[in-house]
Amino acid sequence: MLSLSKLRTLVIGASVACLPLMSAHAAKEDITLGFIVKKPEQAWFINEQRAATELGKKDGFEVVKLSGVDGQEVLSAIDNLHSQGAQGFVICPPDVRLGPVIKRRADQYDMKVVTVDDRFVNSDGDPMKGVPHLGMSGYKIGQQVGNTIAEQIKARGWDMDDVAALRISNYELPTAKERTDGATDALVKAGFNKDNIFDAPQQNTDTSSAFAAASPVFSKQSKFKHWVIYALNEESVLGGVRASEQYGLTADDVIGVGINGSGAAFAEFSREKPTGFYGTIAVSSTMHGRQSALNLYNWVTEGEKPPADTQTTGKLMTRDNWQQVRDELGL
Ligand code: FCA
Numbered sequence: 001m002l003s004l005s006k007l008r009t010l011v012i013g014a015s016v017a018c019l020p021l022m023s024a025h026a027a028k029e030d031i032t033l034g035f036i037v038k039k040p041e042q043a044w045f046i047n048e049q050r051a052a053t054e055l056g057k058k059d060g061f062e063v064v065k066l067s068g069v070d071g072q073e074v075l076s077a078i079d080n081l082h083s084q085g086a087q088g089f090v091i092c093p094p095d096v097r098l099g100p101v102i103k104r105r106a107d108q109y110d111m112k113v114v115t116v117d118d119r120f121v122n123s124d125g126d127p128m129k130g131v132p133h134l135g136m137s138g139y140k141i142g143q144q145v146g147n148t149i150a151e152q153i154k155a156r157g158w159d160m161d162d163v164a165a166l167r168i169s170n171y172e173l174p175t176a177k178e179r180t181d182g183a184t185d186a187l188v189k190a191g192f193n194k195d196n197i198f199d200a201p202q203q204n205t206d207t208s209s210a211f212a213a214a215s216p217v218f219s220k221q222s223k224f225k226h227w228v229i230y231a232l233n234e235e236s237v238l239g240g241v242r243a244s245e246q247y248g249l250t251a252d253d254v255i256g257v258g259i260n261g262s263g264a265a266f267a268e269f270s271r272e273k274p275t276g277f278y279g280t281i282a283v284s285s286t287m288h289g290r291q292s293a294l295n296l297y298n299w300v301t302e303g304e305k306p307p308a309d310t311q312t313t314g315k316l317m318t319r320d321n322w323q324q325v326r327d328e329l330g331l
Contacts, residue, residue, distance in 0.1 A: 142182020
């Protein structure tokens, strides 16, 4: 029988023998990466996770799709990834202020982390520049929203001064603020009356929180017959449009323009009759998912740290061209 000390020598000998085979970076086979998202039920995030998984299948690494709706769930997702031997993860955090906590947990496990869509901020509220990020160029895409709305106001022959804007805002999330700021600035530049912009602060980034925030604004500003609606994403604009319908406004009275170009918009454009949801600035969630996973993979396998901040652009998608834009963006 093998004595305990002999066994120990064998084990130590074996691990020493393995040493020369190990490089500074993980071997290409056997790579497991996590992909954690704040809203796993939303089409945007489903598509990102799917694109990352498909890339993994093609390039020979595993992607574990996880939900992180709050801080607690994110930390257990990271623990879970560690127990599966993952070398890193991509994350769209439920709250950007969790950045330092998430980064610390990743460091404890020697895991690499990159953010997608929503960038971590430090305790001063500034972006955590050390964590590579890929997201929308929020302000520019917001300007596209504002310009699209202004053009539609003109096309419908509305008098600018009689139009109200419902700005569904989320100032806790920097990318959300950039997007609605861009839209506001473009609208005002096009001649929109600043005093006719009404805020509906939402608690979250989804349809129901936008609906709840929007409803009271319509009732309060009942003198306006024409409305435009914008927000950080199309899910929220859809909440605003649903609230406008409930209030009694029709598609002819409302111009809602969103951001994303995901399944939520496709479903709306597929309805038999047009609604107040005029269009959305579509961005490729396929590219966001694939590129952020690829950046992380290259970092883990080659030691090549991804760019600090990659900003993507968008394209207007309406009821008339949505299938074509969807195909162009690989959605
Ligand atoms: C944020 C929004 C999402 C999407 C993403 C790029 O996370 O909540 O809907 O727009 O940015």
